[in-house]
Amino acid sequence: MTEIHLTIEGMSCDHCVMAxxxxxxxxxxxxxxxxxxxxxxxxxxxxxxxxxxxQAVEEAGYTLVGSSAS
Known part of the structure; x- marks a missing residue:
């Protein structure tokens, strides 16, 4: 089991979070x-x-700018 922290650009509201x-x-x-x-x-x-x-983040209309595993 691996936790992945994603940093996402373009999100600004609760609607973005839900998407x-x-x-x-x-x-x-x-x-x-x-x-x-x-x-x-x-x-x-x-x-x-x-x-x-x-790909999932981008299909929702946002940009994945970083990720880190822990």
């Missing part, structure tokens, strides 16, 4: 927290990589 949460929830990850400018997800095994997280 990113909905996009990430389409992936096989546990979405722990989404706030304006960031998200925290938990990956089980490595079914999903950062590239898929980036």
């Amino acid at each position: 990113v949460r909905k996009a990430l929830e389409q992936l096989p990850v546990e979405v722990k927290d989404v706030r304006v400018g960031s998200a925290l997800v938990v990956l089980e095994e490595s079914e999903v990589g950062v590239e898929q997280l980036k």
Whole structure:
């Protein structure tokens, strides 16, 4: 299990938070927290990589500018 912290540009309101949460929830990850400018997800095994997280964020209309694992 790996926690991934995402830094996201373009989010400015609760609607943005809901859009990113909905996009990430389409992936096989546990979405722990989404706030304006960031998200925290938990990956089980490595079914999903950062590239898929980036694609989901971009499809929601935002830009993934950084990620870090813990």
